[in-house]
Amino acid sequence: MSKNKDTTLLNEEIRFPEVRCLGDEGTQYGVVSSSEALKIAQDLGLDLVLIAPEAKPPVCKIMDYGKFRYQQEKKQKEAKKKQKQIEIKEIKLSVKIAQNDVNYKVKHAKEFLEEDKHVRFRVFLKGREMSEPQSGVEVLKRIWELVEDVAIMDKEPKPEGRYVNMTVIPKPKKVK
CATH class of the missing domain: 3.30.110.10 (Translation initiation factor 3 (IF-3), C-terminal domain)
Incomplete structure (x- = not known):
């Protein structure tokens, strides 16, 4: 019943042969295969998230996606509170x-x-x-x-x- 579907590709949904992989604290893993990037993410207990699909090669980041979504929603709610509705x-x-x-x-x-x-x-x-x-x-x-x-x-x-x-x-x- 969510009004805005999340279209972000995660983990096994990422099907590019090679991706540029970034770590959670800015670690650079370089250009690796999708399966290798997914294995790194799973070893760290985090998610592999596609952040720039149009880049060559596509860019993925290893992060805690649930925590990331929570922070994004929190920022949006704060911004909405500060907006002034004009009637x-x-x-x-x-x-x-x-x-x-x-x-x-x-x-x-x-x-x-x-x-x-x-x-x-x-x-x-x-x-x-x-x-x-x-x-x-x-x-x-x-x-x-x-x-x-x-x-x-x-x-x-x-x-x-x-x-x-x-x-x-x-x-x-x-x-x-």
């Missing part, structure tokens, strides 16, 4: 939106920006509005004037198919 909230508008509706949508956008979320404003163009995408850009410029005190424009208002999109991000908070 984008989308606010849909129309060309014929009333000012009180604009104010209501802007109020929500400001709440999202205060929560450190990115906001994408989308104006949907219907029917004949498609021939005048500039009207959608004007709606977004009106909105920008209302949010520019708390946001930075990430992407300018730009027509994309049936939509005119604009993305804003929160202004960095000043650290005291």
Whole structure:
């Protein structure tokens, strides 16, 4: 049920006539046959792992593969912890939106920006509005004037198919 299959070749799976063999602590065994490299690994109680199959000759390393995999997974988990997930909230508008509706949508956008979320404003163009995408850009410029005190424009208002999109991000908070 593992979502990412391990495709690393180990021990008997390595079927090259000759391989360049490296030891766990940097020991160089030189170019040897696969069977000889496997015998060295078994004598040391370790695994023979193919690390560079495209090299001439292919490069194998003698190591404790279980320990190596454990350390790799641990590093990946640490990196994932330090990543910051960016959440984008989308606010849909129309060309014929009333000012009180604009104010209501802007109020929500400001709440999202205060929560450190990115906001994408989308104006949907219907029917004949498609021939005048500039009207959608004007709606977004009106909105920008209302949010520019708390946001930075990430992407300018730009027509994309049936939509005119604009993305804003929160202004960095000043650290005291």
